[in-house]
Amino acid sequence: MTAVERQLDRTALLAVPGILVVLLLFIYPFLHGLVLSFEPKEGGGLANYLRFFSQPFLYNTIATTLWVAIPTTLVNVGLALPIAFGMRRNSAWQRVLTTILVLPITLGTVLIAEGLLTYLGPQGWVNRLLIESGLASSPIRLTHNYWGVFLALIIAEFPFAFLLILSYVTGIDPALPRAAATLGAGPRRQFLHVYLPLLAPGLAITFCLCFVQAFSVFPSAVLLGAPAGPTRVIAIAAYTAAFEEYDYSMASAIAMIMGAVQLIIVVAVLALRGAFYRGPAGGAKG
Amino acid sequence: MSVAASSVPRRSLGDRFWSTAMVVLIAFFVVNVFGVITSVTVSSFATRWLGTWLPSGWTTRWYSAAWAEFQLDEVLLVTMEIVFIVVALSIVIGVPAAYALARRDFPGKKAVLLLFLLPLLVPSITYGIPLATVLYQARLAGTMNGVIVANLVPTVPFVVLVMTPYIEQIDPRLEAAARVFGAGTFRVFRHVLVPLLAPGILAAALLVLVRTIAMFELTFLTAGPDSQTLVVVLYYSVFAAGVRATQSVDAMAVTYMVTTLIWLLIALRFVNPTQLVTRVKEQPKK
Numbered sequence: 001m002t003a004v005e006r007q008l009d010r011t012a013l014l015a016v017p018g019i020l021v022v023l024l025l026f027i028y029p030f031l032h033g034l035v036l037s038f039e040p041k042e043g044g045g046l047a048n049y050l051r052f053f054s055q056p057f058l059y060n061t062i063a064t065t066l067w068v069a070i071p072t073t074l075v076n077v078g079l080a081l082p083i084a085f086g087m088r089r090n091s092a093w094q095r096v097l098t099t100i101l102v103l104p105i106t107l108g109t110v111l112i113a114e115g116l117l118t119y120l121g122p123q124g125w126v127n128r129l130l131i132e133s134g135l136a137s138s139p140i141r142l143t144h145n146y147w148g149v150f151l152a153l154i155i156a157e158f159p160f161a162f163l164l165i166l167s168y169v170t171g172i173d174p175a176l177p178r179a180a181a182t183l184g185a186g187p188r189r190q191f192l193h194v195y196l197p198l199l200a201p202g203l204a205i206t207f208c209l210c211f212v213q214a215f216s217v218f219p220s221a222v223l224l225g226a227p228a229g230p231t232r233v234i235a236i237a238a239y240t241a242a243f244e245e246y247d248y249s250m251a252s253a254i255a256m257i258m259g260a261v262q263l264i265i266v267v268a269v270l271a272l273r274g275a276f277y278r279g280p281a282g283g284a285k286g
Numbered sequence: 287m288s289v290a291a292s293s294v295p296r297r298s299l300g301d302r303f304w305s306t307a308m309v310v311l312i313a314f315f316v317v318n319v320f321g322v323i324t325s326v327t328v329s330s331f332a333t334r335w336l337g338t339w340l341p342s343g344w345t346t347r348w349y350s351a352a353w354a355e356f357q358l359d360e361v362l363l364v365t366m367e368i369v370f371i372v373v374a375l376s377i378v379i380g381v382p383a384a385y386a387l388a389r390r391d392f393p394g395k396k397a398v399l400l401l402f403l404l405p406l407l408v409p410s411i412t413y414g415i416p417l418a419t420v421l422y423q424a425r426l427a428g429t430m431n432g433v434i435v436a437n438l439v440p441t442v443p444f445v446v447l448v449m450t451p452y453i454e455q456i457d458p459r460l461e462a463a464a465r466v467f468g469a470g471t472f473r474v475f476r477h478v479l480v481p482l483l484a485p486g487i488l489a490a491a492l493l494v495l496v497r498t499i500a501m502f503e504l505t506f507l508t509a510g511p512d513s514q515t516l517v518v519v520l521y522y523s524v525f526a527a528g529v530r531a532t533q534s535v536d537a538m539a540v541t542y543m544v545t546t547l548i549w550l551l552i553a554l555r556f557v558n559p560t561q562l563v564t565r566v567k568e569q570p571k572k
Contacts, residue, residue: 010471011385011386011389011390012386012390012392013386014382014383014385014386015382015383015386015387015398016383017379017382017383018379018380018382018383018402018442018443018446019383019398019401021379021438021439021442022401022402022404022405022439022442022443023401025417025435025436025438025439026404026405026413026417026439027401028420029413029416029417029419029420030413030416032416032419032420033415033416033419033420036416036419079311082304082308083308083311083312086304086305086308097312097316098558098559099554099559100316100319101559102550102559103319103323103550104319106496106500106546106547106550107323107500107543107546107547108500108501108502108517108546109502110502110517110520110521110524111326111517111520111539111542111543111546112322113524114326114520114524114535114536114539115322115323115325115326115539116322117524118322118325118326118329118532118536119318119321119322119325119326123335123336123337124325125321125325125339126321128338128339155315155318155319155322158315163559186298186301187301188301209407212407212408212409213409215409216409216410216411216412218411218503219502219503219506219521222525223521223524223525235411238411238415239411239415239507242415242418242419243507248419248422251415251419252415252416252419254415255412255413255415255416258412259408259412259413262408262409262412
């Protein structure tokens, strides 16, 4: 009996190296950063936070980032939901489309930003098309401003939202909408009364993940946006503090504020979902 | 299926409009993604490209220029070295942890699962800044070791979350049978587990590999001059684009793209594309 118990313990111990990696390289730096943020270069314990919230150049980054992150997340989730719903049955198309959509995710934000600079630039194909079709008389500025970052976030995050929602939609037992169809519900009523309530938890999680990613937008805000002005997002402020001013204490404070804002929005969205949602989520999967 | 098809009412004009709109939207998105990729590629082969649909002439000299200018052979070597070490370490650390989680119930298991989920949910730039601070204080950042260590933060949990359900579906009686016949832990591991786990490990390794090549933030925050990977070099070259010909930067971008896509194509032979994204589906919700 004791030998068996020892065996059990030894197997469980296999998780220790993995746990140590996360504790040492994720949890510890976070706690270290939190402590460090209260040990400013000069002034009292709260000096970093007071400085952040008293200088418009710093505290405005929160609004700037929200102004980029919330609209793009709404657009991405809003478009991904009906498209994923429409694709729920056609498996040949699904495979092709998911493979194509994995492309921008795999290539990553830096390449997308680089590509969009050429594609959307004054000499790029988009402006060429707009001018030759007579929709614009001179090139429209789509790079080095808000719209550059906006479009970069759509290209980078839409596939993510779509694939995530598709996995939730296809996870719903097809017997349920079939039952609704037998009772005379058309696609629209199936969507509103069967799919949507079952998808609510998945949608809330997708929204949170997309938002959190968009809120920490960095390379495209620098390369494709106007990092000194309209797209000076909070990640840029944190990066500047750490690697240009070498003020790790201030950088940690900004990183903590960034994490806190993300947490607040995530908690708010999940609470909202809780308010709308009744009944068990897993029930549909049998 | 046939039941559902016959019982769905005839599609109204509105429904048809709706599904057409979906197809148009998704086609628009895909066209733009390919537009971005193609315009980078076209530009990298262009002698001069101003104000026309296509360049005035074609050349491959930007590739030799970029190769020399960015010392790409060196960069590719560093990238592959970092990526392969990260893959190897995350498999060696992650698979045993996944095994422990799949096979054993121990106190605090839920907390451990949450611990592995967190680094995948929190965006890398949010924890990257505190992590880089710690790594700079430990004099690890700026070196290849620092980059490798930082990249383990998302990859180890990723391997754990991909491998846990995979191991759960392997019948534990196979291991028990081997033990009955007197095999020790090592022989069970070598002759029973490794052959059974190999396909899952291969898939997890390829997914980690593709994700690590594209991992910008953590590498960017911790890399020194000799430890920059391809994606970080690409970022710097776009960042300082004013001093170089666009085509040279585009040639660099195509090199990065080809490197990533080769591995993506290899990966797609073994994994479902959605596995790159929907890692969060395996949540500890049980």
